[in-house]
Every structure is written in structure tokens, then in C-alpha cells.
Amino acid sequence: MGVIKQSRFYDLNIHPLPDCAGSPARLVLEARDMGYSGICLTSFNSDNTFFEHDIPLPPFNDFEIYTGIEIQVERVAKLTKEVNRLRGRADIIIIGGGNEDINRASAENGKVDILAHPAAHGKPLNHVLAKAAADNGVAVDFNMDALIMQRGGSRIKVLTAMRQNLMLARKYTVPMVITSNARSHYDLRGPREMMALAMFLGMTQDEARNALSKVPKGIIKRNTDSNRIMEGVEVAK
Amino acid sequence: MQITPQNLIHHELIGLEASVVHSSNTAQIGIKGKVIDETRNTLRIDVGERLVKIVPKSHTQFMFTIPASDGRRYLPETDTRVQVDGTLLLSQPENRIQSKFKKTIKRRVNI
Numbered sequence: 001m002g003v004i005k006q007s008r009f010y011d012l013n014i015h016p017l018p019d020c021a022g023s024p025a026r027l028v029l030e031a032r033d034m035g036y037s038g039i040c041l042t043s044f045n046s047d048n049t050f051f052e053h054d055i056p057l058p059p060f061n062d063f064e065i066y067t068g069i070e071i072q073v074e075r076v077a078k079l080t081k082e083v084n085r086l087r088g089r090a091d092i093i094i095i096g097g098g099n100e101d102i103n104r105a106s107a108e109n110g111k112v113d114i115l116a117h118p119a120a121h122g123k124p125l126n127h128v129l130a131k132a133a134a135d136n137g138v139a140v141d142f143n144m145d146a147l148i149m150q151r152g153g154s155r156i157k158v159l160t161a162m163r164q165n166l167m168l169a170r171k172y173t174v175p176m177v178i179t180s181n182a183r184s185h186y187d188l189r190g191p192r193e194m195m196a197l198a199m200f201l202g203m204t205q206d207e208a209r210n211a212l213s214k215v216p217k218g219i220i221k222r223n224t225d226s227n228r229i230m231e232g233v234e235v236a237k
Numbered sequence: 238m239q240i241t242p243q244n245l246i247h248h249e250l251i252g253l254e255a256s257v258v259h260s261s262n263t264a265q266i267g268i269k270g271k272v273i274d275e276t277r278n279t280l281r282i283d284v285g286e287r288l289v290k291i292v293p294k295s296h297t298q299f300m301f302t303i304p305a306s307d308g309r310r311y312l313p314e315t316d317t318r319v320q321v322d323g324t325l326l327l328s329q330p331e332n333r334i335q336s337k338f339k340k341t342i343k344r345r346v347n348i
Contacts, residue, residue, distance in 0.1 A: 229242050231322075232322030233246060233322070233325065234319065234320045235320075236319065236320050
């Protein structure tokens, strides 16, 4: 268990105030208490994000706060347009998936960081999408709120789809992330609880740990490193 | 046009100092010198002592040194060094100059 204590955990999909009820400061405090090293606060509405208002955040030196936008669109053409428009404005670009067309478009778009809740409608990914996501470095999200919040048939559907996604992600080495998709601080779960839930899905402990620590860290580094000019071009120190 | 890290992969490479920092052919790691010629798939690097090495661009990470100048003279102390994945350079030099660059690496790294 020493490995888990040393790991730095990140939750990359938490929705704060303008869209949902939790205030950013409360979410940050709560996440820090639970043992996270950093979170990404994600807004749905790109015109009214929390980081454009001057909302004060608790100043911690040992806690990283990133900004993100979750794009929720119906049409593929709009998705590409929104991604290009918002890429420079937030640290992390997340696509709210579920719809098959949207899943495919985001898996094939190299500018997207995370495809969130791809199994929202109970439909799993397929081998084509998994391969595309692996090639473009789009991380597939396993959102634990679906397992916690839903009941009965819909939960079974999501669980089945997530298991299928896990199988595909293993086969094609797609980066996996586990997020809470929290809409208030009551929805947040600690890293080890999330890992336990993910292991219930069928992930091994190492996979679950990487999905909470290593892969999110890679995504953050890719997007915030100022020495990185583009994919494959880097200014050396 | 001034050479910058942003436009390096579109730019003329002949004359730049280059070194091989990573390659699938371990014998080529550490080759260092001036680029004297370029083909679609290779760079010719003059390593001194009248020796020229031909290095394939693919599967190789290059470190290019961009000379810094203040407009009039070179400032050798403040050179920028840029690490480039050779896959991005895979094209005829005259075609690489195109403004819109669509080639991407097959697999994103750092995950």
C-alpha cells in the first residue's frame, strides 16, 4: 500500500458554481481533505465560467487547481468548432459523450483531452473508437457518479457498457481516467473509494491507480507545460 | 523569416547544429554536428574530422540549436535548443515549407 500513499491523485471533472451548486472554494477544500493533489474545475457553459469571474479560491501551495470546459453539443460540426474555439481558453478540454457520433468525433480529434461519460446512454465504445482514441491520445473516462447515483436497470446498462469499455481500453491501450463528475461537494469521493469502485468494474489495482494519478498527470503536463510547442516539438531547458 | 521554435519544423534545417538525442538505433545516439543536407527521409550531419553521418528522420529525436541574435549580431550564450520528433520532418524539404502543416504523430506521447 506504500505505492498508493506516494501517488498524487487528480480528479479532472468537477463542476463548480455557475452551472452547478458547489462553490469552487468548497470543492477545493473538500477535495484536499480527501487526499487529492489537484482537481480540474469544469464548466459546461463556455460563456459563463467560474474562472472568468473573480471567485476567490483558497490559496494552497500544495494543491493544484486547473480550469476545464466540458463541451456538450449535439452535432459533430459544432463540436469541432467549439473545440477549436475553446482550446486556448481552458487547461483541459472535455467532451460530454454518450451519443455515438459525438464519441467518434471526439475520439478522432487530437485536440480533445478527455471523452467524458462515453457510456452514458448504456452503449459501449467499439474497436474503431478505441483504436482512434489510443492513436489521438484521447483519454476515456470512467465516471463513477453513474454507478453511485443511478439505480436499477439503467445502472446495470452503464455498468455493462463500462466493462466493455474497459476491455477495449486494455486491448488497444487507450489511456483511462476515473473522474467523479461531481456536481456538488457531496458527490466527491476519496481516491481510494474511487479505486475500489473501479476495481469493482474489473480494473486491476494498478490500472485504477494510474487512471487516477499517472494519466491525469500526463494530461495536465501536456496542456500546461509552456516549453511544449506542439506534439513532438519541445524547447529544451 | 526568423527561425523560431514554432516554425522550426517548416523551416530550412541545413546549417543548423543538430544532435541525435534518441533513436531506435542506439549507435546513432549522440551524433552531433552541422546539418549539411536533407532528403525526404534522412538528414546528413557533418560530425567533423571529415566524417558525415546520414541519420534517418523516423524513429529519431533531434535536438536543434537555434542561434539567437538581436538583429545585428549573434548571441551564442542565449541559444534556444529545441527537441523535435523526426517523424514531423518526414517530407521533402521543399514541401515542408507549406504554411498549413497537417502531419501529426501517430500516437501522442506523455501518457
